[in-house]
Amino acid sequence: MFNTNVFEDKPKDILVPPDCNVVFVSDVFAEDYVGGAELTTKAIIDAAPEYIKVFKIHASQVNEKTIESGYQKFWVFGNYASLNPNLIPTFVRNCKYSIVEYDYKFCKYRSVEKHKQETGQDCDCADQTHGKIVSAFKHGAKTVYWMSEKQFRRYEERFPFLGDPGEGSRQIILSSVFSSHTFAHIAELRQNTENNGKYIVLGSESWIKGKQDSIDYCEKNGLEYEVLWDIPYAEFLSKLSKSAGLVYMPRGGDTC
Secondary structure (H helix, E strand, O other), X not given: OXXXXXXXXXXXOOOOOOOOOEEEEEXXXXXXXXOHXXXXXXXHHHOOOOOOOEEEEEHHHOOHHHHHXXXXXXXXXXXXXXXXXXXXXHHHHHOEEEEEEOOOOOOOOOOHHHHHHXXXXXXXXXXXXXXXXXXXXXXXXOEEEEOOHHHHHHHHOOOHHHOOOOOOOOEEXXXXXXXHHHHHHHHHHOOOOOOOOOEEEEOOOOHHHOHHHHHHHHHHOOOOEEEEOOOOHHHHHHHHHOOOEXXXXXXXXXXX
């Protein structure tokens, strides 16, 4: 019997187009999954002036040939858990790049609270190879954009060499980014005076979002609620504007 696997096509190398200016790298983009990080990345990309040509690539598709084809470009990294960690030293040595930090990548669970939950031990990833690679990647960036000052402080207490945010610093507190279209939609919704008496609960199954904790809080306190998930972003905002409020019980340091 022949082993037919040897005849299977290998994944094609993804090369950076020569006419692009900026390469965005992310595990997923808004067209793949509509989460907060992905919407912020989309808003940043959409705000680019016409003369800036942007190329998007999934982190899992990046290899050495990708880097070689685009080492003269400027790179921007969002979430990159699926990036081959062996490529990080290549980026640090050869490329100009920025990072938009959406969580706590120094921890292999991307959350010190989830680390404790899963292992029963306090997170020590900052002292392990994983944490050191992540900190080196941050240190080599031209700029790192953070979701909040408290998020940054969690990094700083483990990696003080990153330096403080402020004028001239490479560490910039950005927070989430919204498009002008979203702001216009929110301004319109703010005119709404309807209150249906129901509280909104985020239906994400991500551990950090605390869906069940939020549901338990509503039921314990006799609050009528509606669980929302997997609906268009504009519809979510519309339902939120008509609700009594939002019940959100994250199980750890959610970044914003």
